[in-house]
Amino acid sequence: MKIINKLERKFGRFGIPHLTNYILVCYVIGYLLSMTKTSLISYLYLEPGLILQGQIWRLITWVLVPPGMSNILFVLIMLMFYYSLGTTLERTWGTFRYTLYIFSGLLFTVIGAFLLYFIEGGYVLFAGMFSTYYISMSILLAFAVSYPDMRVLLYFVIPIKMKWMAFVYVAMIGYDIFNYVRMGVWQMAVPIVASLLNFIIFFLSTRDIQRYHPKEVKRRQEFKKAVNPTKVTTITKHKCAVCGRTERDGENLEFRFCSKCNGNYEYCQDHLYTHEHVK
Known part of the structure; x- marks a missing residue:
């Protein structure tokens, strides 16, 4: 997108290197808190009503609330998996674009929480409905679009291409949204849409989606070298x-x-x- 190119030229220096490491550190802290002092986690949730009452820290601390999973083995597998996805995306896109992608997902989630709060007149279905689960999902979907034919070992056992894994997750997301609307609790779909809005903007609404593909990135680099050979x-x-x-x-x-x-x-x-x- 042209607007992203303009933002990168103007604010590219504000990209956060190794952002994935910081995200996973937040997850680890959240998991440790949930395993030791469960009640403490409730003070971290993104709850607009409590934020408006003065608990401003919740605007940031909700990032510490990790995606659901309590089994330590699955947690370790998830952390290693998302470390690989995130660091590869940052190398492919560049630090600024990856930073913008992550922070836009966080921002849209916060906006979605407040919109839902005001639409519902201050009523919240349950605490913690806005979490980092779908933020992590947006990383997986972005990686699948960039590397559709890359094979990964699901749970270190099942070989599967990223595009098929993405199709499965998209189908699950669509089913969840459909179910929530059918049951009359459309509010539950808001966190999903809000958290994945960054993916929609970055990919589904841009015409130059292929420019992020690794093969296209490599082709452009080889073309630049051919046109401007480096003098040794x-x-x-x-x-x-x-x-x-x-x-x-x-x-x-x-x-x-x-x-x-x-x-x-x-x-x-x-x-x-x-x-x-x-x-």
């Missing part, structure tokens, strides 16, 4: 002041400095005694 500067230790030859012009060439020349002039064996001395 060769540094040599010796160079004859007369003929310009260096040690690269022959293995048997010898070079000496002339003590009679005024300055550091070096000559090859053919011109050491025949050159005109510099005074």
